[in-house]
Amino acid sequence: MRKWYAIFVQGAKEEDVMRRILERFDRSSVYCCVPKRKVPEKKDGVVNAVIKPMFPGYVFLQIHMDFKTYYEIQAIPEVIKVLNYENKKDKQVSQGQGYEEMYFKSIPDEEMEHLIKLMDDKAIVDxxxxxxxxxxxxxxxxxxxxxxxxxxxxxxxxxxxxxxxxxxxxxxxxxxxxxxxxxxxxxxxx
Known part of the structure; x- marks a missing residue:
């Protein structure tokens, strides 16, 4: 089952990472986005609409995550890490059945639905x-x-x-x- 995950990437490399993910995985098995927002900014007395990342340094993807997928994503040079339960304090699962699926910290669908409702088809909040x-x-x-x-x-x-x-x-x-x-x-x- 596909779930939502957040990938922490190098600053200003969100679009590059998204492009590389879409090149590595079959598009029918992954949905990837970098949520952006359109905001007015004043520069030299002129106000212009500027597109900025909503969550700088993060790429969101919906995919079936297992260790093979995880290591393929980690192999992308600009990826710092996939948010997961690698911290001993947070790790509350044992290596039993379903361990792979439980190891990775997925984002609840409800949280992503609120975000997706705000965005247009180019992942921009207008x-x-x-x-x-x-x-x-x-x-x-x-x-x-x-x-x-x-x-x-x-x-x-x-x-x-x-x-x-x-x-x-x-x-x-x-x-x-x-x-x-x-x-x-x-x-x-x-």
């Missing part, structure tokens, strides 16, 4: 359109629609929303780009 009226946040459109409760802060100046996401065993705040709508006198308060 801008969401946000209306703020009397400090009440309403997501009008975009990947954050319906997730108002998970937004912890809106930075109007930088045009970014801080989204709280449960991921890889802890809560992470992720900066995502937004387009702010100016409230009008007839804008409904929700």
């Amino acid at each position: 801008y969401s359109t946000v209306l703020m009226n009397n400090n009440v946040i309403t997501i009008v459109s975009g990947p954050l629609k319906g997730m108002e409760g998970s937004i912890k802060k809106i930075d109007k100046h930088k045009k970014r929303a801080k989204l709280l996401l449960n991921f890889l065993g802890c809560e992470k705040l992720i900066d995502l780009g937004i387009e702010l709508l100016a409230p009008t006198p007839t804008s409904p308060i929700r």
Whole structure:
């Protein structure tokens, strides 16, 4: 059964590692992605949309993991490690039946589903359109629609929303780009 795994790679080498994984494995047996986010950045007084990794240094893949697959992935030069239970403190399995499958730390499907819902087909989280009226946040459109409760802060100046996401065993705040709508006198308060 295919499960989700996180691979820790050298900085700025996420795309290279993803390409190499897709070259080494049959595409029907692996799904690989580097989640990215589109955010506004100001440089020399000009604001441009920039694509940045959501989790710098990580590549995510859905695959049936066993030791053979693990060593093939580890053979990729830019790979530092596949997250697993190699730490004695974390290792709570014995070498019984199912040992290989239990050895590797998979990411729960629910966590990945939340992330995949945010991304487009190129694994990019695009801008969401946000209306703020009397400090009440309403997501009008975009990947954050319906997730108002998970937004912890809106930075109007930088045009970014801080989204709280449960991921890889802890809560992470992720900066995502937004387009702010100016409230009008007839804008409904929700």
